[in-house]
Each structure stands twice: as C-alpha cells, then as structure tokens.
Amino acid sequence: MKSILIICLIYVLMCSHADAQVCPDTATYKQARAVIQDMDRILAPTGIQEAYKTKIGGIDQWLNVRGQDKENPIILFIHGGPAAPLTPEIWQFQRPIEEYFTVVNWDQRGAGKTFGEVDPDSISDSIHIANYVDDAIEVAEHIRSKYHKNKIILMAHSWGTIIGLNAALKRPDLFYSYVGIGQVINTRDNERISFDYALEQAKAHKNTVAINELESIAPYPGDQPITRDRIITARKWAQFYGGLSAYRENSDYYFKAPLLSPDYDDSDRCAIDKGNMYTLGRILPEFLNVDLTGIHSFPIPVVMFMGRHDYTTPTMPTAIWLKKVKAPYKEGVWFERSSHMIPWEEPGKMLVSLLKYVRPLAADSTKRSN
Template sequence: MQPANKRMKHLPILLAALLACTGTSAQEASDPYAKARAIIGDLGRITAPGGVQDSYKTRIGGIDQWLNVRGQDRANPMILFVHGGPASPVTPTQWQFQRPIEEYFTVANWDQRGAGKSYGETDPQTVAGTIRIERYVDDAIEVAEHLTARYGKRKLILMGHSWGTIIGLRAALKRPDLFFAYVGIGQVLDIRENERIGFEYAMAQAQRDNNAEALQELRSIAPYPGDQPITRERIIIARKWPQHYGGLSAFRSESGYYFQGPLLSPEYTPAQVDDLDKGSLLTLGRVLPEFLAVDFSTVKRFPIPVVMFLGRHDYTTPTAPTVRWMAQVEAPSKRIVWFEHSAHMVPWEEPGKTLVSLLEFVRPLAR
C-alpha cells in the first residue's frame, strides 16, 4: 500500500480511470445535469428539412440580446413569446411544454435585457440605467421587426406571460401593424387591484387553516396595499402566501418543476442558470415604481384580436380585472379561454389545452 500522501497525489489519475470505465467524463462528474441536458437536447432537436432551430444574439435597443427560434416548418405562423419576471425567461424551461406547439407554430423566445442569456452580454451597470417599461416595449417592437425580416413573415402572433403582458399589451397598442393577434397569459391589468385580491385570498385561506405563521405575516402588512408604499418587502410577503395556497401553480404549495427546470435546459450553461437570479436582482427594484402604476383599465379600444388564457386559480395575477376589461373593451375580436386546472403557469400546467387552444382560437387569426 502506498503512503497516504502518494495516494492523494494520484487520486485525480485514479478518478479519471474510474470515470473512463463507467463512461462518465470528469466534466459530467462536476456537472451532474450534463447528461440529462444532452438527452433533452437530442429529443428536442429539429430534424425536419423545413424546420428551424436557431439560437443567437442580435443587436436590440443598442445591446446584444438573445433569441431562441424553433419550429418544425418555417412556413407556419410565428409566435413571439414575451416572458415574465421581470427577468424570468421562458427559454430555460421551454423544454417542459413547447415541443408539441412547434409542430404548428414557429416559436421565438426572447431573453429580455438584463435577463437570462442576455444578462451576460452587457455590463449590468450599463443596462441598469435602461430598466424602464417603455424601453422593454421598444425592444419588443424591434425584436418583432427583426423576426419578420429574418424569417420572411408579414406579421407575428404576440404572446405575453405575466410581466410580459405589460410589454406585450403596450407593444400591440403602439405597433398593431406588426401583429395578427395578442394572447395574454396571466394578464396584468391593474396592479394595485391584483395585489388587493391576492392578499385577500391568502388571508381567507390562512384563516380557514388557522395558519398562525401566515396570519402573522399577512397582518404585519395589512391593510394591503392600503395607503402605504408598496415596498419590495411588502410584496414578498403578499406574494408568498397566495402562492403557498396554489395561486402560482394550482393545487401546489411549491413550483420546483419551474424554478429548478433551468438546471436541465439544453439551451443554458450552469453559469447562465446562475445569471437568472442576478437578472432578477438587477431589474426588479429598478422597474418596481413603474410596475406598481400599471393600469390598463382605461384602455377602451384594442386594435387587434385579443385572446386571454386565464388560469381559474391564478392569484399571482388575479383574473377578475382582466375579465372586467374584456367585457368592456372594443376589439376586432376577443375571447377568454379558461384553464380549470391552472393558476398562473398555464402553459406548464396544462400544455395540452394550451396547444389545442392555440390551434382553435389563435392560429385562424394568422391570415
């Protein structure tokens, strides 16, 4: 037997030999998700001759931003999916639900400024001063113009989720000529009203369960939102308990499938997964004052067809304000589609119904 110090000296060599025998590389050993990502990536590889599978950065709004474009037939209508957050890209979890949609649509996911893969392209301090809602709206319009030119599309379907519905609705109002229709998922309509409804739901659930911890925390910010400033600290408490009671993912107190999903993304490196949290820290506080003032209830006319995908149990962006708005707004056509087994994460929670609803209610509008 070798002395202990010599055994330690040769340990890397022995480990490499062992890994070679088991078919595992040293890189895979240090990154336990690498093999799973490769399998998911292979399953999702577009092999159809007329398909498209592009991942690239391009200059948008003066900085490099990332686009991910996928579809089995580039002749299909194209969806521009504007993600939520702020700074919560769809790209790292698209593998969980998007593949069937790609048979009927080409889907473009865009990592917004300061978010996901775009975060690492520009010095965060350079981006920090540009974190304004109107800048995101102009970025979305520029992305739409870029996609129509690159892929030979006359118009796109514009689809937004959560925070992305603020950007999407404003982009549609500003440049309706670029879009066949608008699809809102977890639509933000009136932030203060959303906050009030979500808080009241959480309080009622906590009282029903006699949840002492929840009641103590919720009462510490009551009345909410009230007349006090809606600070980041108050929002965290106000969102924590509706989500605990299924207001983010229906019938679930946690949403690990979503928050841990990027670890298995074939589109993201581990470093880019780490950048997701950095992007949230960069953007949320800076955009918060504008975010809290969002109210589309005064919009009486909408220039393009509008379809709302609403989760019946959504208490992250409660649906009541959107239902009221849809009843009074004038539009070329309008429709609400209810997802009875979803809360806020409709495409992830009910991917089958998402596909069927896109085919039945949205694809016919892309003419």
C-alpha cells in the same frame, strides 16, 4: 444561501433552501441535459432550430427560435419576471406547440443570456417599461424581416403582458393577434385580490403563522408604500395556497427547470437570479403604477388565457377588462385546472386553444368585432 426568485413581474417567491439554486452543475445534470437536448433536436428538413444574439435597443439580445415547419405562423413569446427568461424552461412544454407554430423566445434586457452580454451599469438607466416595449417592437420587426413574414402572433406571460399589450397598441401593424397569459391590468388591484385570497385561505386552514404574517402588513396594499418586503409576505402565502401553481404549495418544477436546460450553460443559469435582482430594484416603482383599465379599444384581435386559480396575476380584472374592451375579435379562455402557470399546468388545452382561437387569425385578420 437565500435567493429571491422573481416571477411574473415582481410577484415574488422566497426560496430559502440551498438546493433552490440553479447554478451548481454535476455530471448527472450534464447527462440529463444531453438526453433532453437529443430529444429536442429538430431534424425535419422544413424545420428551424437556432439561438443567436442580435442588436436590439442598441445592445446584444438573445433569441431562441424553434419550429418544425418554416411555413407555420410565428409566435413571439414575451417572458415574465421581470427578468425571468423562458428559454431555460421551454423544454418542459413547448415541443408540441412547435408542430404548428415557429416559436421565438426572447431574453429581455437584464434577463438570462442577454444579461451576460453587457456591463450592467451600462444599461442601468434603460430599465424602463417604455424601453422594453420598444425592444419588443424591434424584435418583431427583426423576426418579420429575417423569416419573411408579413405579420406575427404576439404572446406574453405575466410581466411580459405589460410589454406585449403596449407593443400591440403602439404597432398593431406588426401583429395578427395578441395573446395574454396571466395578464396584468392593474397592479394595485392584483395585490389587493391576492392578499385577500391568502388571508382567507390562511384563516380557513387555521394557519396561525400565515395569519400573523399577513395581518402584520394589513391593510394591504392600503395607503402605505408597496415595498419588496411587503410583496414577499403577501405573495409567499398566496402562492403557498396554490396562487402560482394550482393545488401546489411550491413550484420547484419551474424554479429548478434551468438545471436541466440544454439551452443554458452554467454562467447563463447563474445569471437568472442576478438579472432578477438587478431588474427588480430598478423597475418596481414603474410596475406599481401600471394601470391599463383606461384602454377601452384594442386595434387587433385579442385572446386572454386565464387560470381559474391564479392569484399571482388574478384573472378577474382581466375578465372584466376583456368584457368591456372593443376589438376586431376577442376571446377569453378559462383554464379550470390552472393557476398562473398555464403553459406548464395545462399544456394540452393551451395547444388546443392556440389552434382553435389563435392560429386561424394568422390567416384571417378581418374577423368581426364581438
């Protein structure tokens, strides 16, 4: 069975081998999940560990909340995709962060556990960026109220950065700061940079198969429509040469992580691919027109985590944008051994960077402008 798994906003990786599925279940997987579930239990009296659905944007949407101390600042982490929920992967990297923050992961409309809550036809007309932004704001308001916080930290990855950055612009009063990981600034620029990298690497490695496939869609994106098939061809080779996970030809550690997630049952795991495909067909035209280069000022502190080897959402446009934007506080942090998957690739540096650059902003939101 072929399945197309979409990560970080339509930056697509084609998985053509049958064992890439995340639906099958066995006794071995169940036993492994039981071990992970036991390890991940939060037992501290001050802690919080809960998963629940609540009305957001008129439909039931799922939240996963974890932290060792309720008094810690709250991070709302907006996942990538579209419809690539983070909840079934958090067991891989999030636990150390929970010592210093309470982390809320939200399955967006059309994604993961939320996808299973509604008849897909009933929300088909709502799959628009503006609605995701409004959902994020409503989730933030819910979190502030439920957990008695004045403000929260907004953090986003890949596709989620489009939602997060726009939510911060629309309701800056809700957030201490914004953290972008694999930030999307301009989709067409990203596509061009990623393609050029893939072709350069293919030629350097004398990979005739890759060269022929890439040259068949050149110039890319050019003036032709950016179709799903062209995206797959371009992204497949950029990711093969480490543009998704640095120094790796594939990212099975990520795509197969739901098999071991204690937070998802079998139907939730099967819904991941279904949600990907459902959302992709509806959001692609809007995504291809994303251009945030016209944003010259930002109302709250902004921190960008940038993978040096990221050719899924290439980092140079983000670095250029960050240098020019005016904000109360801004910081760009380079992850030298990472590509697009910073939380997985350099979890230690990510934690240290959150503590150094982000956590202080939750106590002091009046930093001087750079």
